[in-house]
Amino acid sequence: ETVMTQSPATLSVSAGETATLSCRASQSVNSNLAWYQQKPGQAPRLLIHGASTRATGIPARFSGSGSGTEFILTISSLQSEDSAVYYCQHYNNWPPVAFGGGTKVEIK
Amino acid sequence: EVQLVQSGAEVKKPGESLKISCKASGYRFTSNWIGWVRQMPGKGLEWMGTIYPGDSDTRYNPSFRGQVTISADKSITTAYLHWSSLEPSDTAVYYCVRGDYLDVWGEGTTVTVSS
Numbered sequence: 651e652t653v654m655t656q657s658p659a660t661l662s663v664s665a666g667e668t669a670t671l672s673c674r675a676s677q678s679v680n681s682n683l684a685w686y687q688q689k690p691g692q693a694p695r696l697l698i699h700g701a702s703t704r705a706t707g708i709p710a711r712f713s714g715s716g717s718g719t720e721f722i723l724t725i726s727s728l729q730s731e732d733s734a735v736y737y738c739q740h741y742n743n744w745p746p747v748a749f750g751g752g753t754k755v756e757i758k
Numbered sequence: 759e760v761q762l763v764q765s766g767a768e769v770k771k772p773g774e775s776l777k778i779s780c781k782a783s784g785y786r787f788t789s790n791w792i793g794w795v796r797q798m799p800g801k802g803l804e805w806m807g808t809i810y811p812g813d814s815d816t817r818y819n820p821s822f823r824g825q826v827t828i829s830a831d832k833s834i835t836t837a838y839l840h841w842s843s844l845e846p847s848d849t850a851v852y853y854c855v856r857g858d859y860l861d862v863w864g865e866g867t868t869v870t871v872s873s
């Protein structure tokens with residue numbers, strides 16, 4: 651079973667700055683990695699799949715990178731609406747799939 | 759438009775049974791896996807399992823196998839999540855989702871189990 655670990659648990663960043671979120675897999679998941687955004691009271695929304703491919707309608711300031719066991723979600727030019735919890739998820743050799751524990755992004 | 763529309767909130771007592779639903783539209787239902795994700799109050803996301811409606815192949819997270827049953831009726835493009843005997847620990851929001859990377863999410867069904 652592949653375990654996904656996200657860091658940090660909480661990230662506080664000023665508006666206009668860049669947020670860098672980390673996701674680590676306990677074994678290689680190749681590029682089968684997705685990122686989601688969840689705002690309070692809402693269902694999660696797919697941001698990135700294939701480690702770096704933005705989903706339909708996702709702004710270019712969201713970017714994903716990495717492969718194997720180390721992945722990064724970068725949110726540039728942070729806006730107040732980006733305040734949310736972000737989850738990574740692998741789907742390598744699915745099913746099953748596994749989520750990371752999430753990173754809460756707060757805007758200063 | 760691709761959509762997953764879930765059934766409404768439920769309040770149940772321990773030991774009762776429950777089946778919640780997820781109506782899919784806007785895509786070929788029988789050619790895509792559809793699954794369920796649990797989110798307990800204040801907690802993260804947990805993948806429960808998935809079904810391929812084309813042949814009813816069903817896969818479960820080992821943590822949920824035997825606790826719930828996932829099914830689908832392709833004649834009405836609807837997936838289901840069923841409990842035979844609810845426990846208070848089943849209190850959560852349940853999302854239906856499409857695919858391996860979960861590109862479409864339902865709005866969620868809140869299930870509250872309390873005596």
